[in-house]
Structures are given as C-alpha cells and as structure tokens.
Amino acid sequence: MNRFKIAFCSIVLVAACFWLAVQGYGRAKTYYRTVQELLADPAGQQGKSLRVGGDVQQGSVQKSPEPLRFALTQDGKTLPVVYVGTEPLPDTFSDRAQAVVDGTYDAEKGVFLAEKIQAKCASKYESKGPRTLSSFQPPHQPEGQPSDRHG
Amino acid sequence: MADFGYLSLTLALGFSFFALASFLIGYFSKREELVVSGVRSFYCAGGWILAAALAVVCLLSRNDFNLAYVWGYSNRALPWYFKVTALWGGQAGSLLWWNLILCVYAGFALWQSYKKDRWVLACIGAVFSACVLFFTLLHLFVADPFAQFHIVTPAGEQLFTPPDGKGLNPILQHPAMVIHPPMLYMGYIGFVVPFAFAIAAMATGQLGNRWIKTVRRWTLTAWLFLGTGIMLGARWAYVELGWGGYWAWDPVENASLMPWLCGTAFLHSVMVQERQGMLKAWNMVLVICCFLLSIFGTFLTRSGVVSSVHAFAQSNIGAYFVTFLLLLLAVSVALLTLRWKELRSSPPLQSVVSRESSFLFNNLILLCACFAVLWGTLFPVLSEAFTGEKIVVGAPFFNKVNIPIALVMLLLTGAGPYFAWKKTSAGTLKKNLLGPAVLGVFVIVALALLRVRDVYALICFGLAYFVIHTIAREFFKGARARQAATKENLLKAMWRMSRRNKRRYGGFIVHLGMVLIFVGIAGNAFQKEGRAELGAGESAVIGAYTLQLEKLKETENSNFLLQEAFVKVSDASGKPLARLKPEKRFYKSSEQPTSEVALRSTLKEDLYVVLADSKPDGKALLQMYINPLVNWVWIGGIVLILGTLFAMGSEIGKS
Numbered sequence: 001m002n003r004f005k006i007a008f009c010s011i012v013l014v015a016a017c018f019w020l021a022v023q024g025y026g027r028a029k030t031y032y033r034t035v036q037e038l039l040a041d042p043a044g045q046q047g048k049s050l051r052v053g054g055d056v057q058q059g060s061v062q063k064s065p066e067p068l069r070f071a072l073t074q075d076g077k078t079l080p081v082v083y084v085g086t087e088p089l090p091d092t093f094s095d096r097a098q099a100v101v102d103g104t105y106d107a108e109k110g111v112f113l114a115e116k117i118q119a120k121c122a123s124k125y126e127s128k129g130p131r132t133l134s135s136f137q138p139p140h141q142p143e144g145q146p147s148d149r150h151g
Numbered sequence: 152m153a154d155f156g157y158l159s160l161t162l163a164l165g166f167s168f169f170a171l172a173s174f175l176i177g178y179f180s181k182r183e184e185l186v187v188s189g190v191r192s193f194y195c196a197g198g199w200i201l202a203a204a205l206a207v208v209c210l211l212s213r214n215d216f217n218l219a220y221v222w223g224y225s226n227r228a229l230p231w232y233f234k235v236t237a238l239w240g241g242q243a244g245s246l247l248w249w250n251l252i253l254c255v256y257a258g259f260a261l262w263q264s265y266k267k268d269r270w271v272l273a274c275i276g277a278v279f280s281a282c283v284l285f286f287t288l289l290h291l292f293v294a295d296p297f298a299q300f301h302i303v304t305p306a307g308e309q310l311f312t313p314p315d316g317k318g319l320n321p322i323l324q325h326p327a328m329v330i331h332p333p334m335l336y337m338g339y340i341g342f343v344v345p346f347a348f349a350i351a352a353m354a355t356g357q358l359g360n361r362w363i364k365t366v367r368r369w370t371l372t373a374w375l376f377l378g379t380g381i382m383l384g385a386r387w388a389y390v391e392l393g394w395g396g397y398w399a400w401d402p403v404e405n406a407s408l409m410p411w412l413c414g415t416a417f418l419h420s421v422m423v424q425e426r427q428g429m430l431k432a433w434n435m436v437l438v439i440c441c442f443l444l445s446i447f448g449t450f451l452t453r454s455g456v457v458s459s460v461h462a463f464a465q466s467n468i469g470a471y472f473v474t475f476l477l478l479l480l481a482v483s484v485a486l487l488t489l490r491w492k493e494l495r496s497s498p499p500l501q502s503v504v505s506r507e508s509s510f511l512f513n514n515l516i517l518l519c520a521c522f523a524v525l526w527g528t529l530f531p532v533l534s535e536a537f538t539g540e541k542i543v544v545g546a547p548f549f550n551k552v553n554i555p556i557a558l559v560m561l562l563l564t565g566a567g568p569y570f571a572w573k574k575t576s577a578g579t580l581k582k583n584l585l586g587p588a589v590l591g592v593f594v595i596v597a598l599a600l601l602r603v604r605d606v607y608a609l610i611c612f613g614l615a616y617f618v619i620h621t622i623a624r625e626f627f628k629g630a631r632a633r634q635a636a637t638k639e640n641l642l643k644a645m646w647r648m649s650r651r652n653k654r655r656y657g658g659f660i661v662h663l664g665m666v667l668i669f670v671g672i673a674g675n676a677f678q679k680e681g682r683a684e685l686g687a688g689e690s691a692v693i694g695a696y697t698l699q700l701e702k703l704k705e706t707e708n709s710n711f712l713l714q715e716a717f718v719k720v721s722d723a724s725g726k727p728l729a730r731l732k733p734e735k736r737f738y739k740s741s742e743q744p745t746s747e748v749a750l751r752s753t754l755k756e757d758l759y760v761v762l763a764d765s766k767p768d769g770k771a772l773l774q775m776y777i778n779p780l781v782n783w784v785w786i787g788g789i790v791l792i793l794g795t796l797f798a799m800g801s802e803i804g805k806s
Contacts, residue, residue: 003500006503006511010512013515013519014515014519016555017516021548021552024547024549024550024552025548028545028548028551029543029548030543030544031543032535032540032542032543063764064766086680086682087774088682088746088761088764088774091743091746102545
C-alpha cells in the first residue's frame with residue numbers, strides 16, 4: 001500500500017515537471033534558420049520567433065539615425081537587420097564579427113527585426129582560412145625601415 | 152622547452168598506459184606487486200603531466216610566439232599573472248590543466264587508499280589511469296599545446312615566429328577569471344573520485360557502507376568547488392559582460408549546473424543509505440551520473456557542439472569525447488547489471504510521510520530540474536536529428552520549468568528536516584510547521600499589500616521566511632537546551648552545540664545560503680532598466696536615482712585605449728550618493744572593445760551603469776539597470792561555502 005502511495009506521489013511529481021516542460025517549450029521555441037532558408041521562404045516565417053546566424057557585412061553597420069541597421073551575410077546571401085532590442089550591443093559586435101540574431105522576419109519590408117544580438121569576436125580572433133605572412137606585416141610601412149618604437 | 156613538453160606528454164602517455172595495464176592485470180590475476188607498480192607508474196605519469204603544464208607556463212611567460220598556443224592566447228603587453236592563467240585560456244591548455252587536476256585528485260585518493268584494500272586500490276587506479284590516458288591522447292593527437300606556429304607561403308607551409316601574440320581574450324582578463332576556471336574544473340574533475348570508488352565497489356562486490364562514507368566526503372569536496380566555481384562565474388558575468396544579469400541559461404552555464412544538481416541529489420540521498428541502508432542502487436546511479444555529466448559538461452564546453460557565445464573552443468574533439476563517454480557508460484551499465492540484485496536488496500520505504508520519502512522527493516525534483524536543463528541544452532541537437540529542423544529553446548523555457556521546481560525545493564528545504572525517519576505523525580508536523588507556515592503566509596499578504604505584484608517572487612519570499620524561521624528555531628532550540636545544562640551565554644552555547652554536530656548544523660547553514668540565493672534571484676523580477684544619451688552636464692533619472700554625466704574622458708596605455716564616463720549619482724532630493732565611472736576599453740592586440748561596468752551596490756539594490764557607446768559629438772550612451780536584492784545572491788553563495796566548510800570539518804576531524 002505504501003509502495004503504491006510513494007510511487008503515486010513520485011509519478012505526480014515527475015508528471016508535473018513534464019507538464020511544465022511542455023508548457024515552457026511551447027512559448028520558448030525559436031527556429032534556427034540560415035539566411036538562405038529565410039530568403040527562400042519569407043512567407044513561411046510569419047509570426048515565428050527565429051534565430052539567424054552569419055557574419056556582419058563589412059561596412060554595413062549604421063548606428064545613426066537610430067535604430068541600428070546592418071546586414072548579415074552567410075554563404076553569399078545577405079539579410080538586412082534592424083535592431084529593435086533594448087539591451088546594449090555586446091562588445092564583440094563589430095564589422096565582420098560572427099553574429100547570431102533572435103527576432104522575427106518582416107516579409108513585406110524584407111528586414112529582420114532583431115530583439116537580441118549575440119556576437120563572437122571578429123577580426124584576429126577567429127580568423128578563418130590559412131595564416132599568411134602578410135597578416136603580420138604592418139600595413140603602412142615601407143619595407144626596409146625599422147619598426148622599433150624605442151629606436 | 153617545447154620539445155621537453157612534448158616529450159613529457161609522450162612519457163606520461165607511456166606511464167599511464169603501463170599503469171592501466173598493471174592495475175587491470177594485477178586485479179584479474181590477483182597479483183599485489185603489479186597493483187603496487189601500477190600506483191608507482193601512475194605517479195610517474197602525473198609527474199610528467201605536471202612537467203608538461205609547467206613547460207606551457209614557462210613558454211607563455213617567455214613569449215615564445217613560435218608556438219601556436221602561446222601566439223593564440225598571450226602577447227607581450229599582457230601582465231605576467233594573466234600569462235600564467237593563459238594556461239587555461241584556450242582549448243589545448245585547458246585540457247592539459249584538466250588532466251593535471253585529475254592527476255592531483257587521483258594522487259590523493261590513491262595515497263589515502265594505499266594501505267587499505269588492494270583490490271579496491273587496483274580498481275580506482277584503473278579508472279584514474281584510463282582517464283589520464285584519454286586526456287593525454289587528446290593532448291598528443293588532437294589539441295597539442297606544443298604545436299608550432301605555421302604560416303602558408305607560396306612555397307608551402309613553413310615555420311614562423313610572429314613578433315607578437317594575439318593576446319588573451321580581453322573579457323577573460325579579469326580577477327574572477329583567474330580563479331573561476333580552476334574552481335569549476337576542480338569541481339568537475341572531483342567527481343572522478345566518487346565514480347572510481349563506485350566502480351570499485353561494484354567490481355569487488357564490497358557494497359557495504361564503508362565505500363559510501365569515502366564517496367560522500369569526496370563528493371562534498373567536488374560539490375563545494377563546483378558551486379564556488381558557478382558562483383564566481385555568475386559574478387564574473389555580472390560585472391564583466393555588461394548586460395545587467397548573471398545567468399543566461401547558456402549551454403556552458405548549464406553544463407556546470409547539471410553535475411551540481413545531480414551532486415546535490417546524491418548528498419541528500421546518501422544520508423538515507425547511511426542511516427537506513429536504503430536506496431543503494433539509486434545512489435550508485437547518482438554517483439555515476441555526476442561523473443558522466445561532468446565529462447559531458449567538459450565536452451559541451453570544449454567541442455562547440457551547441458553554439459554558445461562563450462564556448463570559445465570549436466574543434467573536432469567531440470568525437471573523442473563521445474567515444475570516451477560511451478565507454479564509461481558501457482562499463483558502468485555492465486557493472487550495475489552485474490550487481491543489480493545485491494543493490495536492490497535493501498529495505499523498502501515504509502511511509503509517504505517520512506524523512507526517507509522526503510529525500511526521495513527531493514531527489515526526484517532535483518533530477519527533474521537536471522533533466523530539464525539537459526533537455527533544453529541539447530534540444531537544438533535533438534530536434535535537428537529527429538525533425539531536421541534546428542529549434543532552440545531559450546531562457547523562457549528554463550525559467551518556466553525551473554522556477555516552480557525551485558519553489559517546491561524551497562518548501563522541502565524548510566519542511567524536510569521535521570520529517571522523522573521511518574514514519575512521522577501528522578501531529579508533530581503540525582506542531583513544528585504550522586507556526587512558520589502561518590507567518591510565511593502573513594509575509595506574502597503583507598508584501599502583496601505593499602504592492603509587490605509578482606506571484607512567483609511573493610511565493611519565494613513567503614517560503615524563504617518559512618525556511619529561515621525553521622532554521623533559526625533549530626539553532627535556538629539546541630542552544631537553549633545546552634544553556635539549561637551548562638549556563639553558557641546564548642551565542643557561546645549555539646557555537647558549542649553546532650560544533651558538536653557539524654554535519655547537521657553545517658547543513659542548516661548551507662540551506663540558509665540557498666534561501667538567500669533564492670531571495671536574490673527573486674529580486675530579479677523587479678529589475679528596472681533604462682537608457683539615456685547624455686552630453687556633459689546633462690542628467691537622466693532611473694528609479695529613485697538621478698545620474699548626471701560630468702565628462703567623458705579618453706586615455707591610453709600600452710594594453711588598451713580607455714574611455715571613461717564620470718557620472719554623479721544622487722537621490723531624488725538631490726543628495727549626492729556616489730560617483731561612478733563606467734568604462735569602455737579597446738584592447739590593441741585583439742582589436743576588441745570591452746565594457747567595464749560601474750556599480751553602486753547596497754543590500755537593497757544595485758545601480759548598474761554601462762557605457763554602451765559614445766557618440767562623435769561627445770555624448771555618452773548610458774545603459775542603466777536597477778537590480779533589487781542582487782547582493783543576496785553573492786552573500787548567499789558565501790554562506791553556502793562557509794556552511795559546507797563547517798560541515799566538512801567533522802569529516803576532517805574523524806579521518
């Protein structure tokens with residue numbers, strides 16, 4: 001009898017947790033899309049919360065007038081993004097950074113309304129491709145001149 | 152030096168393999184001398200791992216940029232202490248660091264058990280050497296900290312020594328980051344010792360209560376380090392990342408929370424086994440899960456399988472970890488099946504209303520939380536595998552599930568200690584709990600009348616009162632009883648009484664710490680945020696604070712460019728409260744900006760100011776948050792650590 005009671009309580013407990021999980025899932029799910037998928041089927045994204053990742057296109061960041069606008073590129077496709085969130089931008093957000101944006105897609109205007117931006121360090125950090133000697137030479141220095149600051 | 156390091160790793164590989172072989176052969180052929188030689192070669196392997204780690208530190212401090220690792224995580228301008236900590240700044244180094252801590256733990260455990268049962272020694276030795284062997288293989292073949300720097304030229308790949316390194320990631324250049332990763336790793340890895348003893352107990356068939364005492368002590372140690380690491384990480388995120396919070400349900404954070412939850416469950420259910428000899432199989436499974444979750448956490452952090460903003464590492468290392476995890480799982484499951492009958496032969500639970508079953512429910516809830524976190528973390532991977540669509544569940548999912556779970560936990564924290572072993576009568580429960588419960592409800596009503604409008608936060612405050620009341624009464628009751636006999640003053644009596652039963656009262660202190668943490672978290676429901684673009688002399692208002700920008704100043708040193716906003720904070724009546732100086736730094740070597748948050752911190756609330764941006768016209772964009780009660784999270788964390796140390800005092804005294 002007691003075994004039954006304990007099992008019953010345990011099942012109720014676990015079921016309650018499961019129910020919570022299902023509830024939470026319904027509200028919190030965000031679909032991961034590539035830029036290409038998004039542009040291929042803009043109408044199908046209506047009302048869904050989306051997450052898109054890509055690189056911030058060089059020179060595309062416009063800080064003023066507010067709101068912030070930039071373009072996200074992935075495999076040659078470009079997605080215009082408007083930042084509508086309230087949190088300050090992450091420090092790592094800059095030209096060429098890898099960024100992940102959460103928000104919704106406005107199919108009529110063809111812009112992504114980002115509520116949240118996460119970014120990973122740009123430039124030197126996660127440099128892709130092979131390392132070459134040129135990346136270690138200072139840009140504005142004619143060859144043969146010493147670059148020693150102290151000298 | 153790099154060659155020496157590589158040679159050390161090769162030797163460590165040899166010794167750990169030899170150790171594994173001698174432990175296994177010694178165990179199966181029952182030859183003690185082989186077990187002894189296994190221990191010796193394990194110590195040699197550990198010594199060479201230490202040598203390799205020292206070599207990395209030495210190379211880092213000598214600026215040997217012809218090594219890819221040194222180039223990637225250090226530079227000339229980096230202060231010396233960050234050069235040392237760059238050992239765990241990147242993939243290859245932090246795996247080496249993992250291995251080193253593993254060797255230290257294992258060394259201690261082997262030394263402690265050396266004079267005891269030889270066959271248990273052989274089993275734990277085999278587990279340790281297998282782990283060291285696995286990580287040493289990773290160093291040598293996947294993430295070599297001694298790999299040399301190559302560049303691509305028209306003539307093919309060639310060696311090159313860059314003039315300077317890329318530097319340590321600026322957001323890791325913070326004091327909390329110096330101790331956070333070691334603490335976290337000591338937590339993760341600490342679970343290897345309980346796991347080894349569990350395997351040994353199952354292999355040798357000595358399933359009695361002796362192994363469970365040792366395991367409890369080691370689990371407590373690991374749990375303490377892991378908890379401290381998590382708290383430090385939260386504090387670091389709070390002061391360094393500049394988004395006003397300290398926990399984002401990021402996969403890497405979740406990775407550290409899961410073994411902690413599982414360890415918490417074990418520390419409770421182990422008491423049932425100690426006192427009543429029940430739940431043997433359950434405890435065994437928990438110990439195994441703790442370690443598997445630790446390895447899994449390392450895998451999540453290190454492989455980049457789930458995209459995370461602070462998974463700094465991305466590599467092909469995942470496959471190795473999955474193989475290792477499956478291997479560990481297979482061995483554990485095989486041994487569990489072998490001993491299942493003996494493990495199950497414990498007395499059954501007798502009543503729903505008893506201490507045992509309250510621990511059982513506590514365990515179920517903790518594991519549900521753990522599973523929900525696991526599920527949410529892995530959801531993108533699972534959904535992609537099964538539906539082809541990558542779906543992410545974010546913070547709302549974790550909050551939705553875990554807040555109610557946490558509230559039930561809080562209720563059990565207060566009520567649990569009043570359930571008696573075997574069976575409790577409703578009368579005693581009513582006598583003990585009715586008073587605090589009624590007053591808790593009173594707290595809720597009073598706060599609701601004071602316009603506190605968040606339901607979860609209200610329940611949390613009510614329950615917090617309930618738990619604190621029951622804990623305080625325990626201390627007073629014990630002290631009064633002692634006073635009656637000894638005529639000491641109240642505080643002295645309380646101290647002496649607590650010292651006589653450190654486990655019990657240490658446990659209460661840990662509970663108190665947990666309650667304070669929950670109160671701090673509940674304060675988050677009342678967070679306020681605002682942003683303002685201010686020119687010099689202009690001011691903005693948030694909550695009861697007025698912030699006036701005095702000036703924006705730019706300076707420069709060898710490591711970074713610096714922008715400082717000088718902000719004067721005053722209250723509604725104009726009385727000055729503080730001067731804050733949020734900064735923005737632009738690190739030269741990494742070309743990355745970081746924000747340094749400015750805080751005005753009180754027990755009631757934090758004013759949190761970030762210099763989000765500076766405009767060309769000299770205006771500063773300030774992001775401001777008011778975080779009520781957030782300090783209680785840190786205070787609770789400290790109480791939790793002190794309580795654990797106090798409870799551990801009894802173990803050290805006995806051993």
